[in-house]
Amino acid sequence: MTTTAFTGPVSTFTHKLDGTASGYTDQGFCVMAQSASLAQNGTNAVSSTIYVPVGSQLTDFNIDVTTAFDSATSATLTIGTTAGGTQYVASINAKTAGRAAITYTAAQLAAMLNVGANTGIVVTVTPVGATTVGTVTVTSYYVQLPQAGDMP
DSSP states (O other): OOOOOOOSOOEEOOOOEEEETTEETTOEEOEEEEEEEEEOOTTSOEEEEEEOOTTOEEEEEEEEEEEOOOOSSEEEEEEESSTTOOSSEEEEETTSOEEOOOOOOHHHHHHHTOOTTOOEEEEEEEEESOOOOOEEEEEEEEEOOOOTTOOO
């Protein structure tokens, strides 16, 4: 299998120039995705980092717990700019298998509008108590927004 790579952002439009410096009135940008998988590691927190382009807008996360963590007390998944950070997602129970339903706060939504120079999205599962099994895959959906100097 091969991959096609190019620099972005990727956009589409029908050449309806709107006369402003912002470009075209019907210009849209592609949603892209990256995933990270984490597996239990005894009683230690496990983290994985997904990197997105500077200035990207995070649109959503899928959190798929395919094997529930069997931690004695808890296994909490968070997503932020550092290990254990909650800038994007806080307190998802990784002891329950399935796709997690995420409730975002206003502050998290504001942080997701533009990651700025914080291009690392760190997913962390912190177990409390001995853990022998547990796997989760997190998919981050984002749009690479145009930066200063980008032209359609």
